[in-house]
Amino acid sequence: MVDSSFDNASALECLVDGQPAVTLSVLDRGLSYGDGVFETLRVAQGHIGLLEYHMARLRRGLCALRLTVDLVEITSELNAVAQRLRNGIIKLTLTRGTGPRGYAMPNTAQPTRICLSLPPAAYPAERFSAGITLFECQTRLAVQPLLAGIKHLNRLEQVLARSEWTDPAYAEGLVRDIGGDVIECTMSNLFIRHDGRWITPDLSGCGVQGVMRDYLIDRLGESGQPVVVRSIDYATVLQSTEIFCCNSLYGVWPIVGLADISWPVGPQTRHAQALAEQVIK
Amino acid sequence: MVDSSFDNASALECLVDGQPAVTLSVLDRGLSYGDGVFETLRVAQGHIGLLEYHMARLRRGLCALRLTVDLVEITSELNAVAQRLRNGIIKLTLTRGTGPRGYAMPNTAQPTRICLSLPPAAYPAERFSAGITLFECQTRLAVQPLLAGIKHLNRLEQVLARSEWTDPAYAEGLVRDIGGDVIECTMSNLFIRHDGRWITPDLSGCGVQGVMRDYLIDRLGESGQPVVVRSIDYATVLQSTEIFCCNSLYGVWPIVGLADISWPVGPQTRHAQALAEQVIK
Numbered sequence: 001m002v003d004s005s006f007d008n009a010s011a012l013e014c015l016v017d018g019q020p021a022v023t024l025s026v027l028d029r030g031l032s033y034g035d036g037v038f039e040t041l042r043v044a045q046g047h048i049g050l051l052e053y054h055m056a057r058l059r060r061g062l063c064a065l066r067l068t069v070d071l072v073e074i075t076s077e078l079n080a081v082a083q084r085l086r087n088g089i090i091k092l093t094l095t096r097g098t099g100p101r102g103y104a105m106p107n108t109a110q111p112t113r114i115c116l117s118l119p120p121a122a123y124p125a126e127r128f129s130a131g132i133t134l135f136e137c138q139t140r141l142a143v144q145p146l147l148a149g150i151k152h153l154n155r156l157e158q159v160l161a162r163s164e165w166t167d168p169a170y171a172e173g174l175v176r177d178i179g180g181d182v183i184e185c186t187m188s189n190l191f192i193r194h195d196g197r198w199i200t201p202d203l204s205g206c207g208v209q210g211v212m213r214d215y216l217i218d219r220l221g222e223s224g225q226p227v228v229v230r231s232i233d234y235a236t237v238l239q240s241t242e243i244f245c246c247n248s249l250y251g252v253w254p255i256v257g258l259a260d261i262s263w264p265v266g267p268q269t270r271h272a273q274a275l276a277e278q279v280i281k
Numbered sequence: 282m283v284d285s286s287f288d289n290a291s292a293l294e295c296l297v298d299g300q301p302a303v304t305l306s307v308l309d310r311g312l313s314y315g316d317g318v319f320e321t322l323r324v325a326q327g328h329i330g331l332l333e334y335h336m337a338r339l340r341r342g343l344c345a346l347r348l349t350v351d352l353v354e355i356t357s358e359l360n361a362v363a364q365r366l367r368n369g370i371i372k373l374t375l376t377r378g379t380g381p382r383g384y385a386m387p388n389t390a391q392p393t394r395i396c397l398s399l400p401p402a403a404y405p406a407e408r409f410s411a412g413i414t415l416f417e418c419q420t421r422l423a424v425q426p427l428l429a430g431i432k433h434l435n436r437l438e439q440v441l442a443r444s445e446w447t448d449p450a451y452a453e454g455l456v457r458d459i460g461g462d463v464i465e466c467t468m469s470n471l472f473i474r475h476d477g478r479w480i481t482p483d484l485s486g487c488g489v490q491g492v493m494r495d496y497l498i499d500r501l502g503e504s505g506q507p508v509v510v511r512s513i514d515y516a517t518v519l520q521s522t523e524i525f526c527c528n529s530l531y532g533v534w535p536i537v538g539l540a541d542i543s544w545p546v547g548p549q550t551r552h553a554q555a556l557a558e559q560v561i562k
Contacts, residue, residue: 023304026395032316033436103443114307142423154435155314162384
């Protein structure tokens, strides 16, 4: 930890290709082109939450980018880092490694693996108990089916959307696609309650397929509440009876305000929160 | 130059924030989110070609990403590196620097500046004299007006498009947008001759606004051949009487083959080549 930026970021440990390091080559294609994927994993009592869901998304991303890595080795490293971290966040980044200038994938790509451990996210408890208000982002997500759903390193749209507000009254921002459909929040997925059913946006054109979203789809389905995955327009969101956002770090935050609409925290949202709590405690 | 990957990439000099270095922090937002821009500049006899066009695009990119840097300092560094390099390529990368986890732009962002010098591109001379055949890429570009035209670090679409072929018979690949319009090639812009006029694709929705494209629009306009900038469908490309691609490294390559169509190298293309030669010699 010789780099002072590490103190600012509160990084606790960093391994690059399994070795303690805080830097990578300026020739890495992760930097040059965002040619890679990442995962942000919650660690509690040395245990990684939703690990199998993270690994499933990682596999989809690696497949989409045609990157080959040793997933057994990665899982082993993640678990070892989690044991040392005990409580916090692991950020895993996999890139296509260094290469000569130019977009062509190197024939002999040697991926770079960065495993960074960080302290727990410090979100106010009221977001969980009393709910949050959403900012309405103007940044629209482009439709790109080849990259939709995966957690790749091309995240300028999220950076632009998140930069639209600084008022801490908004804990998250609602993001729509170029066509106007509602897709997600800047760092979370969205569920809305409509006609007595949960609906979550279809992510086949854009958006990040969050692991908490996938987990909740599975658990709600098992509990007799199948989640409908389909395109959702803005009016439908405003007409919902309950609404929440979710990710693997904080679980479920009820949404109680958007535009001039307000919602109470409903019983179905508390049920989803309880399901999330089972894996993020 | 302690990193062996530098030998593979033939990098000749690298400055990070003005100091000799070959690495950057794993916390850099250029890696995390592709939160930055780059330029690839041709250097001949110590002189940077089209520098004012590169700086103009850089300014547009920095503005789109709300990044603030000292452009006078950057220009000075580029010229100094070019003097030492004499002949080759400078790759300049500017990122938002390091920051804590999360998409929000840091209040006190300290941009990272990477200035890398490389040997000249070694393209076969026949591409210039006899022309090239285009591969038809299936990867479609997403429409994102907020990022269109700028040379940001989110380049997975280009990586995917360029990965579609390995046959050296194809020097470049034609890339269309999600709607089917023709936009550019993977590392070049496109000009087609139609009804006695040059047309180049409108890039307000996607694509990279190349500096050679802008230079040729200016020079052709001055020589009494105003270039029409508009959307172009695939059929129009096939019906063109002349067609070429261009960038600031190689100038103009005539296109002599695409799908089952072949073209001779026409006189107007040779004229455009001569204009390009004036700044890349």
